[in-house]
Amino acid sequence: MRSLANRFGRPALEWTLRASMLLALASALWLAIHVLRERPAATARGGPTAVRAALTRWSTVETPERVHVAFDSVPTADVRDWLAALPAARTRISWEGAALTATAVAVEPVIDPKRTTRVWLAAPAGSNAAISDSMGLIDSVSARNGGAVITVGDVQGSIRGSVGGTTASAARSDSISVKPVLVFGVAYWETKFVVAALEEYGWRVDARFGLAPSGDVMQGAVATIDTSRYAAVIALDSSATKYASRIADYVRSGGGFIAAGDAAALPAFAAMLPGAAGTVIPEKPSGLDSIAPLQSLALIPIVQLKREAVPMESANGQTAVAAVRVGHGRVLQVGYLDTWRWRMGGTGAEAGDSAAVADLPRAHRSWWSGMVSSVAYAPHWSIASNGVLDPAPLATLVGALGEAAPQSRVRSTRLGNPRLLAALFVLAIVSMLLEVASRRLRGKM
Amino acid sequence: MGISAKNAPMKPFTFATAIYESGDWESAQKLPSNLIDSIARYTAIPVAPTGVNVALATTEIFDHPFVWLTGHLPVRFNSKERENLEHFVRRGGFIVIDDHNHDIDGQFHKTTHEELARIFGATSLRPIPKNHDVYSCFFKFKDGPPTTTQELNGWGDNLVHKELFAVMNGNRIGLIYSSKDYSSEWDFEPDTKRFMEIDPTRFGVNLIVYALTR
Numbered sequence: 001m002r003s004l005a006n007r008f009g010r011p012a013l014e015w016t017l018r019a020s021m022l023l024a025l026a027s028a029l030w031l032a033i034h035v036l037r038e039r040p041a042a043t044a045r046g047g048p049t050a051v052r053a054a055l056t057r058w059s060t061v062e063t064p065e066r067v068h069v070a071f072d073s074v075p076t077a078d079v080r081d082w083l084a085a086l087p088a089a090r091t092r093i094s095w096e097g098a099a100l101t102a103t104a105v106a107v108e109p110v111i112d113p114k115r116t117t118r119v120w121l122a123a124p125a126g127s128n129a130a131i132s133d134s135m136g137l138i139d140s141v142s143a144r145n146g147g148a149v150i151t152v153g154d155v156q157g158s159i160r161g162s163v164g165g166t167t168a169s170a171a172r173s174d175s176i177s178v179k180p181v182l183v184f185g186v187a188y189w190e191t192k193f194v195v196a197a198l199e200e201y202g203w204r205v206d207a208r209f210g211l212a213p214s215g216d217v218m219q220g221a222v223a224t225i226d227t228s229r230y231a232a233v234i235a236l237d238s239s240a241t242k243y244a245s246r247i248a249d250y251v252r253s254g255g256g257f258i259a260a261g262d263a264a265a266l267p268a269f270a271a272m273l274p275g276a277a278g279t280v281i282p283e284k285p286s287g288l289d290s291i292a293p294l295q296s297l298a299l300i301p302i303v304q305l306k307r308e309a310v311p312m313e314s315a316n317g318q319t320a321v322a323a324v325r326v327g328h329g330r331v332l333q334v335g336y337l338d339t340w341r342w343r344m345g346g347t348g349a350e351a352g353d354s355a356a357v358a359d360l361p362r363a364h365r366s367w368w369s370g371m372v373s374s375v376a377y378a379p380h381w382s383i384a385s386n387g388v389l390d391p392a393p394l395a396t397l398v399g400a401l402g403e404a405a406p407q408s409r410v411r412s413t414r415l416g417n418p419r420l421l422a423a424l425f426v427l428a429i430v431s432m433l434l435e436v437a438s439r440r441l442r443g444k445m
Numbered sequence: 446m447g448i449s450a451k452n453a454p455m456k457p458f459t460f461a462t463a464i465y466e467s468g469d470w471e472s473a474q475k476l477p478s479n480l481i482d483s484i485a486r487y488t489a490i491p492v493a494p495t496g497v498n499v500a501l502a503t504t505e506i507f508d509h510p511f512v513w514l515t516g517h518l519p520v521r522f523n524s525k526e527r528e529n530l531e532h533f534v535r536r537g538g539f540i541v542i543d544d545h546n547h548d549i550d551g552q553f554h555k556t557t558h559e560e561l562a563r564i565f566g567a568t569s570l571r572p573i574p575k576n577h578d579v580y581s582c583f584f585k586f587k588d589g590p591p592t593t594t595q596e597l598n599g600w601g602d603n604l605v606h607k608e609l610f611a612v613m614n615g616n617r618i619g620l621i622y623s624s625k626d627y628s629s630e631w632d633f634e635p636d637t638k639r640f641m642e643i644d645p646t647r648f649g650v651n652l653i654v655y656a657l658t659r
Contacts, residue, residue: 187490187657188456189510196537196659200615209658211488211583338456344507344536361536 010442014435021431028424035421043407045070048079055082064091068407071097073165074393084400095397096404101127101164104392107155109176111231111376112369113202115151117172122147122392123163130162158389168393171385176378179231180204184240187211190261191236193340197365203372206230210239225250231376232256235263244268252327256375260334265300273333274309274322275302281318283341294367298337312374323374330375339364458484458657460496461509463540465526468518468553471498472545473628476513482635483646484653488583501526510538511656515628517545519556522564531564534612534619539656547593547601547626554624561622565612570622572608579609579618583654584647590623591648593630601626617659621652 042064044054051069058064059082067086074097075083086093104122123129123143131138131150134157141148143163158171181198185191187209195207225233225246233240233247233255240247240263251257251272259269265277278301294315301318305311312332313321320335343364390396398404460477464470477496484492499505499512502525506512512533522530533540542561544553561570573579575589589608596605602624612620631646638644 187488187654188458189657192510192657192659193537196617207658211490211654211658340510340537341508344510344533344538 017431017435021428024424024428041066066092069095101166102394103163105161105168105170107170111378118151121161170391174380182230183207183234185236189340197368201365201369234258237262241268251329254328258332274324275305278303300335457491457493459493461512463512463514464500467521468516473632475632480649512540515543519552541621543623543628545628547595570610579655595626
């Protein structure tokens with residue numbers, strides 16, 4: 001007598017095994033067709049030449065489903081753009097480049113007669129960077145705190161910053177016109193040495209010296225005080241008082257003004273200045289024979305700073321230099337008296353650093369030039385840049401291709417997995433064998 | 446008690462005469478007061494009523510960017526004087542060295558030239574062209590340096606020197622060397638000027654104005 005299991009269970013199991021076999025065979029057939037139709041994946045490794053050759057292949061004779069590129073240097077802009085265009089041809093991209101150096105470069109004009117361009121370079125701390133223009137190497141710097149800043153003279157073409165194997169390039173997008181500086185002062189050492197310092201640095205200077213009872217002596221052709229003529233006006237003493245209203249108009253229209261020494265205490269300029277003049281602190285005579293004589297100069301400290309004023313320098317706990325915006329212009333109040341004493345200085349016997357003391361004229365002229373640069377008016381205009389610029393190549397690469405991912409982490413589709421086809425085939429065989437075995441055991445053929 | 450900045454007096458120009466170890470640096474004692482008188486007489490430059498004597502070998506020299514140096518005797522600077530003179534000129538000071546002998550064959554002239562060559566180089570002393578600022582920065586001297594009575598009287602080397610010589614610091618004069626003997630020409634009581642048709646110290650005013658403005 002046939003059991004209930006043989007009567008009802010076995011045929012059901014056999015039908016299930018037959019269905020499983022057919023399903024596995026159908027899936028394997030579908031998968032085989034899919035795999036046959038799938039395009040291959042491709043990989044490229046190395047530098048620009050290898051990647052460019054692979055790109056040529058992938059764009060002509062091959063049309064890979066996916067490409068993976070392992071860069072050993074940041075690709076040039078054309079290679080990067082070429083890669084970024086591949087997804088439009090149904091080729092997926094992944095990339096990696098663990099050794100690539102992140103760097104970026106930016107260039108801006110500086111209101112300075114000699115050092116007209118400031119270059120900002122971002123680079124890993126401790127890395128060595130080479131900065132060059134189209135004429136060749138300009139400078140080599142060691143990056144600290146995330147980069148380096150250098151100020152250079154005229155540059156030719158674009159600026160390139162190279163760190164490791166990465167080169168970033170940028171160009172000035174605007175230019176400035178550095179106009180002369182007008183100096184008012186009596187014929188005395190301070191006026192002489194301020195004019196000399198600025199001229200030696202490279203500024204063009206018109207000066208008006210209060211000198212003779214019959215009138216002033218002029219150096220250069222002193223012109224109307226307006227922003228079309230002068231980058232800045234410097235008043236060193238009361239000889240500028242009679243021009244106070246014209247200077248005020250000049251500042252409101254964008255000009256730069258420095259009231260230094262005695263002029264910083266004149267009521268005629270008080271409304272424009274960042275603060276009031278305090279009580280004179282006398283010079284420290286012994287300090288002038290040192291390498292930091294600026295701190296030893298006589299000082300009219302700047303007190304009662306206006307709310308919008310910015311202290312720029314201090315000496316012995318007192319504000320020595322402060323700045324404020326007035327209208328469209330900028331005003332600097334300099335409390336140091338007789339800065340020429342800094343330049344003439346001493347022998348450096350106390351400091352024991354003859355080289356530093358010998359450099360006093362250079363320090364004096366750089367300081368005064370910096371003061372003028374900080375307030376100077378200079379009209380900007382845009383300049384067209386030629387050539388392809390790549391200010392931040394690695395950042396642009398990430399922006400164009402997405403985050404880097406090692407090839408091992410790039411996910412492949414399950415359908416492309418050859419084990420799946422084998423598993424389906426095994427499933428079909430096993431189902432068939434079990435179904436045949438079941439029928440034979442029941443005595444059926 | 447401090448000085449109010451608004452009432453701070455303007456500092457005056459102080460005439461300085463250089464003291465050097467060798468020679469007779471004090472040989473023209475009336476010259477400072479005479480030039481001080483001229484500065485006060487012709488210009489609005491605040492000027493100290495008396496001059497000072499500053500030793501070339503001390504840092505005091507750097508307090509006075511205008512210095513007059515003269516003498517008759519051989520000049521041999523010591524090492525400190527040489528060092529200070531070089532720094533003085535390179536930092537922007539202005540020194541006039543005047544041969545009180547008015548004699549290019551004299552010891553002052555020869556030894557001073559040797560010293561200047563040693564400090565600034567053999568070719569550093571160059572003639573000043575007649576159209577230079579120093580001849581026009583206040584009074585106009587279209588023929589260059591004014592002639593002195595010593596030259597016209599045939600004293601010293603019996604020459605009328607056509608030009609002055611300078612050591613340049615950039616495009617500015619740092620040192621003037623004169624064989625014209627202004628130290629004799631201007632070594633008189635200032636009051637005497639009222640008897641003169643043309644004040645001979647006017648060129649001295651130019652030297653000081655140039656030093657203060659260029």
